[in-house]
Amino acid sequence: MSSVKDHGKAGPSHALKDHRELNQNHFYYHLDESVGAGLPLWLPAGVVIREELEKLMKELEFLAGYQRVVSPHIAKEELYYQSGHLPYYEESMYPSMNLDNVRFRLRPMCCPHHHKIYASQLRSYRDMPLRLAEYGQVYRYEGSGALSGLMRVRGLCQNDAHIYCRRSQVKEEILKVLKMYQEAYRILGISKYHLRLSKWESGESDKSQKYVPFPEKWQWAENVLREVLIESNLPFVEAPGEAAFYGPKIDIQMESIHGKEESASTVQLDFISAERFDLSFINEAGEREHPLIIHRAPLGSHERMVALLIEAYQGALPLWLSPEQIRILPLADRHIEEAEKSRLLLHNSFMRVRVDDRVESLSRKIAEAWQAKVSYVVIIGDQEIAQGCVSVQERGQRKAEKMEASKLRDMLLEKIKRRS
Numbered sequence: 001m002s003s004v005k006d007h008g009k010a011g012p013s014h015a016l017k018d019h020r021e022l023n024q025n026h027f028y029y030h031l032d033e034s035v036g037a038g039l040p041l042w043l044p045a046g047v048v049i050r051e052e053l054e055k056l057m058k059e060l061e062f063l064a065g066y067q068r069v070v071s072p073h074i075a076k077e078e079l080y081y082q083s084g085h086l087p088y089y090e091e092s093m094y095p096s097m098n099l100d101n102v103r104f105r106l107r108p109m110c111c112p113h114h115h116k117i118y119a120s121q122l123r124s125y126r127d128m129p130l131r132l133a134e135y136g137q138v139y140r141y142e143g144s145g146a147l148s149g150l151m152r153v154r155g156l157c158q159n160d161a162h163i164y165c166r167r168s169q170v171k172e173e174i175l176k177v178l179k180m181y182q183e184a185y186r187i188l189g190i191s192k193y194h195l196r197l198s199k200w201e202s203g204e205s206d207k208s209q210k211y212v213p214f215p216e217k218w219q220w221a222e223n224v225l226r227e228v229l230i231e232s233n234l235p236f237v238e239a240p241g242e243a244a245f246y247g248p249k250i251d252i253q254m255e256s257i258h259g260k261e262e263s264a265s266t267v268q269l270d271f272i273s274a275e276r277f278d279l280s281f282i283n284e285a286g287e288r289e290h291p292l293i294i295h296r297a298p299l300g301s302h303e304r305m306v307a308l309l310i311e312a313y314q315g316a317l318p319l320w321l322s323p324e325q326i327r328i329l330p331l332a333d334r335h336i337e338e339a340e341k342s343r344l345l346l347h348n349s350f351m352r353v354r355v356d357d358r359v360e361s362l363s364r365k366i367a368e369a370w371q372a373k374v375s376y377v378v379i380i381g382d383q384e385i386a387q388g389c390v391s392v393q394e395r396g397q398r399k400a401e402k403m404e405a406s407k408l409r410d411m412l413l414e415k416i417k418r419r420s
Contacts, residue, residue: 018257019307020149022315026323026373028306029150038147038154040303045323048352049309050157050302052321054135056187056419057159057299060180066133066161071113073137077103082276083112084212088245092140110136111270111295114162115277118291123281128291129165129173135302136160150307151256157302163294164279170269170292174228174250177267177296181252184298187419188309189318193264195234196251197225198242211245212272221269222248244295246272257311262304268295316395319375319412320419326353326412327369328390331362331381339380342390342405349409351416370395378408 023029028046035041042050058068077096080086085093085108094106107113114132123130137157146152163173185193200211200218211218225248229236236250243249249268253261270293273279280288299305309317319325326346330339339355346353356365362379369377379391379400392408393400403411 016257016311016314018149019151019310022310023149025371026310026315028310028323031149036154037144038142038152040150040153040155046306048323049306049317049321053299053302053305054159057184058133060184060298061131061133061161064131064176064180066131069114069117069132069134071110071117071134071136072107073139074104074106075113077105079112079116080105080107083115083273084245084276085109085112088211092142094139094141106139107136108138108140110134110138110158110160111162111273111293112277114160115273115279115293118162118164118279119277123164123291125166125281125283125289128281129163129169130291131161131163133161150303151260151262153301153303156304159297159299159302159305161296163296164274164281164291165294166289167292170224170294171228171231173294174225174267174269175232177294177298178228178232178234178250181265181267181298190254190308190312193252193254195229195236196242196253196263197222197229197236197238198244198249198251199238199240200243200248201241211243214272217271218243218248221271225250225267225269244268244270246270249295254308256308262308264300264305264308265298266296266300269293270295315373317373318419320416322373322375323352324354324372324374325351325416326376326378327372327374328353328355328378328380329362329365329369330355330357331379333357335380335382335385338385339378342378342380345405346409346412349413351409351412366393376412 026045027043028049029040029042031040077086089108093108096103096105114134117132118130135157137155139155142152142154147154165173199222202215229250242251247268247270249266251263252265254264255261273293274290280290283289328339328343330336336355336357339357343353343355356369358365366377373395375395377393384390384402387402389402389404390408391400391402
């Protein structure tokens with residue numbers, strides 16, 4: 001299982017639920033046959049997790065010198081012939097659409113679009129490395145038997161980026177990417193995963209036919225990735241026949257709650273696309289030179305990463321990721337006005353908070369809040385109003401603490417800022 005530190009409140013392993021079971025009570029996403037198999041509709045609770053993950057990665061990428069781009073979900077077929085996706089990846093693509101005698105495809109990956117963005121301007125060696133990032137929606141026609149909740153879907157949003165760099169910069173850039181991955185995992189509390197060097201397969205096998213046939217380039221690229229892993233002191237296994245068609249990759253493998261291994265993140269070294277797209281930069285000698293391209297996705301797809309996190313935390317996500325961070329419980333109708341004031345104070349500081357003012361026993365409302373995996377419960381009654389405070393209990397803690405609402409706000413804001 002992709003574990004998280006201090007996850008331990010979920011109970012014995014036989015009681016653990018997968019993300020599809022957890023979704024029945026927490027409503028992260030919805031699948032509807034009239035929309036299509038493998039095409040999830042994200043519900044508000046799931047969107048919170050998506051957007052918080054996106055915010056995290058945008059911050060890390062900004063600090064690492066990435067520039068954000070946006071590209072369309074569709075393109076002419078000729079783009080995917082040029083990239084090699086149609087010759088090598090067509091079985092996983094949606095069928096073509098013929099519009100005004102022009103054939104289009106839904107994109108399976110963002111890379112061809114990013115290559116065209118690179119080619120839109122004359123580039124200099126001084127621009128290298130150029131790091132282009134996008135949260136890109138892509139579409140892949142997975143077999144119906146492979147579809148599984150959010151873990152395997154046909155419409156997914158990738159935490160995608162492409163680094164265009166010189167040959168001399170490749171190792172350093174991949175090292176930086178792996179450090180970013182480790183930082184993201186640290187923040188998310190992910191502590192159990194392993195790395196796989198995914199290589200091509202030579203010879204006459206069926207698998208070997210899906211790769212571009214440049215043995216010397218394959219060997220060079222695989223050696224680079226192997227050296228990076230060794231220098232990083234990261235244990236890894238080697239897996240022939242698991243590379244992308246345009247180059248080898250480092251896959252970060254995690255396990256679902258059922259022990260099924262999934263690729264959660266990837267770094268790919270592409271030695272062919274720059275030539276296919278005639279991408280170049282002007283070097284110090286004033287000559288055109290092809291860049292190398294690193295494809296990377298620290299959190300892979302939102303769909304799979306959200307599924308892994310939901311399972312690992314059993315829905316009890318950290319405060320900053322929690323769809324409902326605070327639930328306020330007024331003890332009686334006369335306390336609702338004060339509860340609403342506290343809600344507004346927290347809401348206006350961009351916290352996810354609601355008031356449960358149902359006519360129901362306090363013990364039942366508290367139990368339901370914990371079942372909903374709310375991070376904090378706030379109780380307001382006569383005593384709290386008289387003392388100018390609220391009673392606060394954190395999920396997993398037995399005792400409540402009294403404090404002013406403004407102090408609670410400041411404490412939670414600091415925790416959210418630190419993503420603790």
